[in-house]
Amino acid sequence: MSQPHILLINPNSSPATTDMMCAIAERAAGGRVAIVCATATRSPAMIVTVPELEASAAEVVELGAAHGENCLGIIVSAYGDPGLDVLRAQVDVPVVGICEASMLAAARGGRRFSVATVTPDLLDHIAAKAEALGLGGLYAGARCSDGDARALAGNAEALDRTLGELVRLSIEDDGAQAVIIGGGPLGAAADRLRPLFPVPVLGPIPCAVEHLLDRAA
Numbered sequence: 001m002s003q004p005h006i007l008l009i010n011p012n013s014s015p016a017t018t019d020m021m022c023a024i025a026e027r028a029a030g031g032r033v034a035i036v037c038a039t040a041t042r043s044p045a046m047i048v049t050v051p052e053l054e055a056s057a058a059e060v061v062e063l064g065a066a067h068g069e070n071c072l073g074i075i076v077s078a079y080g081d082p083g084l085d086v087l088r089a090q091v092d093v094p095v096v097g098i099c100e101a102s103m104l105a106a107a108r109g110g111r112r113f114s115v116a117t118v119t120p121d122l123l124d125h126i127a128a129k130a131e132a133l134g135l136g137g138l139y140a141g142a143r144c145s146d147g148d149a150r151a152l153a154g155n156a157e158a159l160d161r162t163l164g165e166l167v168r169l170s171i172e173d174d175g176a177q178a179v180i181i182g183g184g185p186l187g188a189a190a191d192r193l194r195p196l197f198p199v200p201v202l203g204p205i206p207c208a209v210e211h212l213l214d215r216a217a
Contacts, residue, residue: 004070005034006212008205009063010184011056011078014045017185021077021205024187028206032213033072038063046185047078048149049121057083065090073212075101077184079117079204080125094215098184098204099129105207106178106200107138114140114174116166117182118149118159126182140174142182143167159189164196171199178202 008025010018022037029035040063043056060083064074073094076084081097088095106113113135115126123142130139143166145152152159163181170176178200181190190203 002070003034004072005036005068006073006075006209007064007067007071008035008037008075008077009060010037010039011043011053011060011076011082012046012185013040013043014185015039017045020188021184024191024203024205025075025209028209029213033216035209036068036071046150046153047080047082048119050080050125053078053080053082053122053125057086059083061087061090064095067091067093072216075205075208075212077205077208079119079183079186080122081129094212096208096211098208099126099182100133101208101211102180102182102202102204103130103133103135103139104211106180106202107135110138111177112138112140112175113178113180114170114176115142115180115182116144116163116170117142118145118152118162118186119183120144120146120149140170140176143170143174153183153185156189156192159186160192163189164193167193167197167201171197180204180207 018039025035064087076097084097
């Protein structure tokens with residue numbers, strides 16, 4: 001693409017998820033920049049374990065390194081930021097992961113924040129990310145659903161009900177002043193839940209778009 005754009009990489013191999021992510025990113029961009037999306041082909045349709053996350057990193061780097069002309073920045077759109085550091089070292093444009101961007105946004109102003117998600121196997125990875133960003137003192141922990149994450153993500157009504165309860169517990173029991181919906185494939189649920197709570201409920205994809213636009217300003 002010749003016009004200025006942001007490249008969003010979906011490390012999950014689901015084109016439908018990519019379409020959803022792209023729509024969210026385009027709404028967040030609000031016409032300020034175009035969004036170009038790329039979908040991994042060698043990963044599961046939804047990454048739910050650390051080995052899957054780690055295995056996706058190589059293709060993320062390949063897709064990002066092949067970015068086109070006039071790319072203003074790259075978003076790694078899986079909540080674990082696979083390949084982020086390697087890609088960042090290989091390209092000459094800003095690169096941000098949706099976990100990184102959402103935590104930085106959630107903690108702005110010294111807010112205590114938490115994560116609501118559906119991937120229990122990634123909880124330690126998420127906590128380590130908060131520590132690596134220097135946000136461990138503000139991280140109130142994660143609330144996570146039980147059961148099959150992929151099945152839950154495929155049922156919008158059940159997903160909203162489950163995540164909504166996790167957000168409520170994060171606010172009422174954990175003292176969270178902002179709650180991140182932790183997962184690229186959960187982005188649409190974040191949009192639906194946001195109006196229902198008195199504290200910010202953050203979708204990680206809009207956080208990443210704003211992060212890159214701030215860098216480009």
